[in-house]
Amino acid sequence: MDGALADTADVPVGSALIITELQLVVTQPVAGEFFAYSAVCPHQGCLVREVREDTIVCPCHGSEFQLDGNVQRGPARRGLNPLAIRIEGTSIIPA
Numbered sequence: 838m839d840g841a842l843a844d845t846a847d848v849p850v851g852s853a854l855i856i857t858e859l860q861l862v863v864t865q866p867v868a869g870e871f872f873a874y875s876a877v878c879p880h881q882g883c884l885v886r887e888v889r890e891d892t893i894v895c896p897c898h899g900s901e902f903q904l905d906g907n908v909q910r911g912p913a914r915r916g917l918n919p920l921a922i923r924i925e926g927t928s929i930i931p932a
């Protein structure tokens with residue numbers, strides 16, 4: 838697990854895990870497919886903090902993001918910034 842961001846089992850299928858201390862969101866839209874994004878909201882820089890099923894929510898002004906990082910509801914106009922990751926065994930590692 839050295840250098841791992843998270844374990845694949847920690848990320849719910851069809852939802853996301855927010856790792857606040859790393860300012861990171863890891864999503865698993867379908868089983869076995871993982872994506873990572875910066876948790877810094879592209880609106881004004883708050884950290885997204887909440888996951889409601891398949892929606893990632895910023896507490897500051899209510900922007901919502903899909904599991905692919907795209908904006909679902911503003912005021913954010915850009916999606917979450919993607920981060921490259923790879924899976925090694927059950928570890929999610931920065932690529």
Ligand code: FES
Nearest residue numbers: 878880881895898
């Ligand atoms: S900083 Fe996230 S909605 Fe404004």
